[in-house]
Amino acid sequence: MAFRDKKLGEIGEEELVEIIIKYLDPPKPYEHLLPGDDARDFLPSGPKLVFSSDAYGFSSLKLPWRTWRDVGWAGAVGCISDHFSKGSIPHAAMISLGLSPEMRLADFIDLIEGVREALSTYNIVYAGGDLNSSKDPWISTSIIGYTTAKKPPRRSGARPGDKIVATGIYGAMGIVSLDGINEASRHGWIIEATRRPRPRFETSIVVANYYRWIDASMDVSDGLSYTLYVMAREAGLSVRLTSPPRHFGELKEYCRARRDPERCVIERCLAGGEEYGVVLAINEKYVGEITEMLEKYSVPYAIIGEFIKSGIPGEIFWRGERIGIVRWDQFLGWRKNYG
Amino acid sequence: MAFRDKKLGEIGEEELVEIIIKYLDPPKPYEHLLPGDDARDFLPSGPKLVFSSDAYGFSSLKLPWRTWRDVGWAGAVGCISDHFSKGSIPHAAMISLGLSPEMRLADFIDLIEGVREALSTYNIVYAGGDLNSSKDPWISTSIIGYTTAKKPPRRSGARPGDKIVATGIYGAMGIVSLDGINEASRHGWIIEATRRPRPRFETSIVVANYYRWIDASMDVSDGLSYTLYVMAREAGLSVRLTSPPRHFGELKEYCRARRDPERCVIERCLAGGEEYGVVLAINEKYVGEITEMLEKYSVPYAIIGEFIKSGIPGEIFWRGERIGIVRWDQFLGWRKNYG
Numbered sequence: 001m002a003f004r005d006k007k008l009g010e011i012g013e014e015e016l017v018e019i020i021i022k023y024l025d026p027p028k029p030y031e032h033l034l035p036g037d038d039a040r041d042f043l044p045s046g047p048k049l050v051f052s053s054d055a056y057g058f059s060s061l062k063l064p065w066r067t068w069r070d071v072g073w074a075g076a077v078g079c080i081s082d083h084f085s086k087g088s089i090p091h092a093a094m095i096s097l098g099l100s101p102e103m104r105l106a107d108f109i110d111l112i113e114g115v116r117e118a119l120s121t122y123n124i125v126y127a128g129g130d131l132n133s134s135k136d137p138w139i140s141t142s143i144i145g146y147t148t149a150k151k152p153p154r155r156s157g158a159r160p161g162d163k164i165v166a167t168g169i170y171g172a173m174g175i176v177s178l179d180g181i182n183e184a185s186r187h188g189w190i191i192e193a194t195r196r197p198r199p200r201f202e203t204s205i206v207v208a209n210y211y212r213w214i215d216a217s218m219d220v221s222d223g224l225s226y227t228l229y230v231m232a233r234e235a236g237l238s239v240r241l242t243s244p245p246r247h248f249g250e251l252k253e254y255c256r257a258r259r260d261p262e263r264c265v266i267e268r269c270l271a272g273g274e275e276y277g278v279v280l281a282i283n284e285k286y287v288g289e290i291t292e293m294l295e296k297y298s299v300p301y302a303i304i305g306e307f308i309k310s311g312i313p314g315e316i317f318w319r320g321e322r323i324g325i326v327r328w329d330q331f332l333g334w335r336k337n338y339g
Numbered sequence: 340m341a342f343r344d345k346k347l348g349e350i351g352e353e354e355l356v357e358i359i360i361k362y363l364d365p366p367k368p369y370e371h372l373l374p375g376d377d378a379r380d381f382l383p384s385g386p387k388l389v390f391s392s393d394a395y396g397f398s399s400l401k402l403p404w405r406t407w408r409d410v411g412w413a414g415a416v417g418c419i420s421d422h423f424s425k426g427s428i429p430h431a432a433m434i435s436l437g438l439s440p441e442m443r444l445a446d447f448i449d450l451i452e453g454v455r456e457a458l459s460t461y462n463i464v465y466a467g468g469d470l471n472s473s474k475d476p477w478i479s480t481s482i483i484g485y486t487t488a489k490k491p492p493r494r495s496g497a498r499p500g501d502k503i504v505a506t507g508i509y510g511a512m513g514i515v516s517l518d519g520i521n522e523a524s525r526h527g528w529i530i531e532a533t534r535r536p537r538p539r540f541e542t543s544i545v546v547a548n549y550y551r552w553i554d555a556s557m558d559v560s561d562g563l564s565y566t567l568y569v570m571a572r573e574a575g576l577s578v579r580l581t582s583p584p585r586h587f588g589e590l591k592e593y594c595r596a597r598r599d600p601e602r603c604v605i606e607r608c609l610a611g612g613e614e615y616g617v618v619l620a621i622n623e624k625y626v627g628e629i630t631e632m633l634e635k636y637s638v639p640y641a642i643i644g645e646f647i648k649s650g651i652p653g654e655i656f657w658r659g660e661r662i663g664i665v666r667w668d669q670f671l672g673w674r675k676n677y678g
Contacts, residue, residue, distance in 0.1 A: 008670050009671070011670065012569075012668050012670050012674075013668045013669040013671070014668065016527060016670070032489070032490040032491055032493065033389075033491055034493055034495060037391060037495075038391055038423075038425065038557065039389045039421050039427065039491070039495065041387050041486070041491050042387070042389075042390065043388065044383035044388050047382075049381040049383050049388070050380050050381075051376035051378060051381065051431060051469070052379070052468060053434075053435050053467065053469050053481055054469050056471065057471055082377040082378050083378060086372065086377065092390060094390060094392040094481050095348050095392075096392050096393075096479045096481075098394065098396060101670050128391070128392065129394075129671060130393050130479070132394050132395065132396055132477065132669055133601050133669040134396055134472045134473075134477060136475040138437050138471065138473060138477060140392075140394060140481075142392055142433050144483055147380070150371070151371040152371055152378070152380050154373055154376055155372060155376050155377065194486040217361075218377065235401035244557065264667075270448055321639045329351050329353040330470060330471055331348050331350065331355070331440050331472055
C-alpha cells in the first residue's frame with residue numbers, strides 16, 4: 001500500500017505533527033520560538049491588537065464539489081474575514097484540527113495544503129496549532145492581527161440614517177441554501193463561486209482608514225440577511241433595503257422564469273453564507289468618499305439601503321414588505337423568518 | 340420541564356451564544372469591540388507577544404470524577420500552561436466549542452463556568468470564541484500573552500551538562516495511565532490531585548527573569564517522560580535521571596508492596612499527563628539562583644538529572660538502565676517504550 005493511502009490511525013500523531021510542521025512558517029529574525037514549539041513569539045507591529053477565533057465541523061464545510069484543499073481553505077478564511085471587517089491586517093494563525101483516524105494521509109496533506117494556500121494568499125504566518133482525534137472532524141482557526149484604527153467598528157454601532165454598503169458578490173450560496181445542493185450542483189458558476197470564498201484584503205484598509213465614519217461593520221458569514229438582522233437588532237434599528245447587493249449575472253438568468261424574478265434575486269442574495277463580504281453602516285456624509293476608495297481598490301460593493309428607526313429591531317423591509325431572515329443554526333438547522 | 344433540563348438542540352445557537360456572552364469580560368477603557376463581536380481589540384502590553392493554541396476531545400478530558408465544571412477548567416489550563424513554560428503572562432483567551440445537541444443546558448452552563456473560573460483564577464480576559472455542533476464534542480483554546488523575555492526558551496535548546504529542573508508534583512496521573520481508571524478511582528488523593536490541574540503562574544515569572552540561562556523549557560502535558568524525551572530528542576541529547584521529581588506522599592505508600600518500590604514510584608512520576616509542571620534545562624552555573632527564586636515563590640520543584648551527550652537522542656536513563664516512555668497518542672492510543 002502506498003504511504004499516502006494509509007489512514008491517520010495507522011500513522012500516529014507524532015508523524016502527522018511532523019508533516020504539519022513542514023508547512024509552518026519559519027521564524028523571522030526577531031522571533032525565537034521555532035515551529036512545533038508550544039507557542040510562537042511575535043513583536044506587536046501595530047498600535048492595536050485584534051484577536052478572533054472561528055471554527056467549523058467539516059460536515060458544514062464539505063460541499064460535495066469541495067476537495068480537501070478547498071475545505072482547508074474554507075476553514076481558514078472565515079477567521080480572516082472577521083479581521084477584514086474590523087480594519088485589521090491578520091498577522092499569524094493557530095489552526096487546531098480534530099480528525100478521524102479513518103482519514104487517508106493523502107486527504108490530510110491536501111487539507112493542510114489548503115490551509116497553507118489560504119494563509120499564504122493573505123500573507124499570514126502559519127504559526128502552529130494542535131492535533132486531535134475526532135469522530136466528527138472539525139477545524140478551529142485563531143488569528144492575531146493589527147490595526148491602526150483606534151476604534152475598530154463594532155457590529156452594534158449603526159445609527160438611524162446610516163447608509164448600508166455591502167461589499168462582495170452574492171447569490172450563489174443563496175441558491176445552495178434555498179434551492180438545495182442538488183439544484184446548485186447543476187450550475188457550474190455556483191460551483192466556481194462557492195468552492196473557495198475569497199474575502200478582500202483591501203476592505204480592511206478602507207475600514208482602518210475611515211473607521212471614524214463607519215459606525216458599524218460585520219462580515220457576511222451566515223448569509224446577508226442574518227448579518228443585516230444582527231446589526232439592526234443590536235443597534236435597536238430596522239433595515240430598509242433599496243437595492244440588491246452586487247450579484248452574479250447568472251442569478252438573473254436563473255430567476256428569469258420565476259413568478260417574481262426580482263424577489264427571487266433578492267431572496268437568493270440575502271440567504272446563503274460564507275460570502276465573506278462586509279456590511280458597513282456609514283455616516284451619510286462620508287458614503288461618497290468611502291465608496292470612492294472601495295472603487296480605487298476594485299472591491300465590488302453596492303449601497304443597498306439604510307438603517308431606520310421603525311418597526312421591531314432587526315426587521316428588514318424591501319418594497320415596503322417585511323422580508324424573511326434565513327440562517328443555519330448550529331443546533332436547530334435551517335431557520336427562516338425568525339427575529 | 341425545567342429550562343436547565345432542556346437540551347442544546349432544543350434551545351439553539353443564538354440563545355446559547357447569549358448565555359456565553361454573559362461570561363465574557365467587558366471591554367477595558369482602551370478596548371472598543373464588545374463581547375459577542377467577531378473579534379476583540381487589545382493594546383499590546385508587553386514587548387513580545389506569545390500566541391498558542393490547545394485543543395481536546397471531551398472523551399480525553401472526562402475522567403469519571405470530573406464534573407462539567409472540571410472539564411471546562413481542564414480545557415482552559417493546558418493552553419495557560421504553554422504560556423507559563425515560555426515566560427509569558429497570558430492576557431486574553433478565545434475558546435471555541437463543539438457540543439452535542441443532546442447536551443443538557445445545565446451541563447453547558449457548568450462547562451462555561453469551569454472555563455470562566457480557570458480564566459479568572461489566572462487573571463485572563465475571556466474574550467470570545469465560536470460555538471459549533473458536534474457528535475464528538477471538543478474544546479479549543481487560543482491565548483495571547485506577553486513576555487519581557489527577548490528569547491523565550493525553546494523546547495529544543497538543551498545543552499550537554501544542563502541540569503534538569505522539573506516543577507510540579509507527580510504520580511497521580513501516572514497511576515491513571517499505568518494502572519487504569521478503575522484502580523485510580525479507589526484513591527481519594529488521586530481524584531483530588533487530578534480533578535483540576537493547577538499550573539503555577541509564578542513559574543512564568545521565573546522563566547521570564549532568567550531566560551538567558553534557561554536553555555530549554557517545555558510544559559508537562561503528555562507525561563513527564565514524554566516531555567523529557569521530546570526535549571532530549573530535539574537537542575540531540577539523552578537524559579540521565581538522578582532523582583524522582585516531587586511527588587505525592589501517598590505514592591510511596593501506594594508503591595510500598597511492589598517488588599521494586601523505587602521503580603514503581605519513578606515510573607508513575609514519568610507517566611501521566613496534565614500535571615502542567617514545567618521542565619527547565621538550566622545552565623549549571625545558574626541552577627542555584629533559579630531554584631532559589633522558585634523557592635521564594637513556593638513553586639514545588641526538584642533537580643531530577645541532566646542532559647547528556649550519549650546514546651540515541653531522546654533516551655532516558657535511570658540507575659544505568661534505559662527507561663520506557665509512555666504517552667497517549669491521539670491516533671494510536673497508549674504507546675510505551677517508543678522513541
